[in-house]
Amino acid sequence: KAGVTQTPRYLIKTRGQQVTLSCSPISGHRSVSWYQQTPGQGLQFLFEYFSETQRNKGNFPGRFSGRQFSNSRSEMNVSTLELGDSALYLCASSVGLRNEKLFFGSGTQLSVL
């Protein structure tokens, strides 16, 4: 069974640009969560999607958005990039909402110059 796949693996952008990250969950998993990982803050929750609906949202500005498609694949978008957005963005999937075992992808490393 394939694991959680995130693309691209690395991204370099400049301030003011926008970026879209992609996540394909494990087959059969309907919940997808996104986390931002930085050395100083650790893992911070961005949002969670289930059946194409955002079910929970963390404390991030509106520049961070996401969506989920009918096949459970998810994308997150960051507009008007800032230097502080440089981080590892991790996607995690689980079978259902409130399923307590998360399966993580390897992440997308975003560098904003």
Added chain:
Amino acid sequence: GDSVTQMEGPVTLSEEAFLTINCTYTATGYPSLFWYVQYPGEGLQLLLKATKADDKGSNKGFEATYRKETTSFHLEKGSVQVSDSAVYFCALSGRMNRDDKIIFGKGTRLHILP
């Protein structure tokens, strides 16, 4: 709100040493508790979990006991190996409502020297 506090790293030990990584939590109700591990260049993976007080989670020689009275879930291993070098995250999942998210601590980096 719910939160997780774990000891700051990095923690550096010699091979075969005893490991303890402290984790305490604040939560309403009775959360489930987890330890996740992140090896270099990879995403997190679940190491062990405990869902109620006095439960002991264990996996790969690691153990952690859910202590409600001290709101703790310390990770222990009797004899660490170089391959245990990774970042360890303590986490909780609240049960107050169906939409509760999983909250992670900031992570503790572990270095094991041969």
